[in-house]
Amino acid sequence: MNVDITFLPSGRSASVRAGTTVLDAARKAGVPIRTRCDGKAACLMCKVTTASGQGLSPLSDNERRKLAGLEGQGTRLACQTKVTGKAVVEVPEDPLRAAVRRQLMRQAEEDELW
Numbered sequence: 001m002n003v004d005i006t007f008l009p010s011g012r013s014a015s016v017r018a019g020t021t022v023l024d025a026a027r028k029a030g031v032p033i034r035t036r037c038d039g040k041a042a043c044l045m046c047k048v049t050t051a052s053g054q055g056l057s058p059l060s061d062n063e064r065r066k067l068a069g070l071e072g073q074g075t076r077l078a079c080q081t082k083v084t085g086k087a088v089v090e091v092p093e094d095p096l097r098a099a100v101r102r103q104l105m106r107q108a109e110e111d112e113l114w
Contacts, residue, residue: 003055005083007031008090022048022056022078022089033091039079041066046078048089055087 005025006013014029023046026033036043044066050056051074059071063080078089093101 003083003085003087005029005055005087005089008088010091016083018084019082022076022081022083022087025083026078026089026091031091032094033078034094035079037079041077041080044077047075048078048081048091049074050076050087050089052088055083055085056089057082057084 001018002015003018004013004015005022007026007029010031012029012031014025016025016028020028021039023033023035023039033048034045036045039046041062047067047070053074053076056076059067059076060080063077064071066077066080067075076089
């Protein structure tokens with residue numbers, strides 16, 4: 001059975017088999033999610049958020065331990081969370097891209113002064 005998952009803020013979607021990890025679904029949708037451990041829950045870089053948690057597997061004990069309290073804020077590990085139904089997940093902006101974007105905004109503001 002295939003289920004749909006949508007990634008924000010890009011709005012990209014993928015239809016994946018139920019039980020596919022969010023990380024693999026993101027790769028199929030062409031949405032980059034940072035990871036170093038290739039899905040082994042060792043690097044904790046693949047954090048994503050979900051407002052409702054609907055359409056996603058329940059937290060495993062391992063994931064709960066790794067998140068250490070962040071799960072209450074809707075944070076999940078993309079490598080450990082499985083898609084079980086229609087889901088919407090928010091992927092945070094890559095830190096390097098965020099730094100470049102902030103610098104470009106500062107530069108644009110300075111250019112307006114001249």
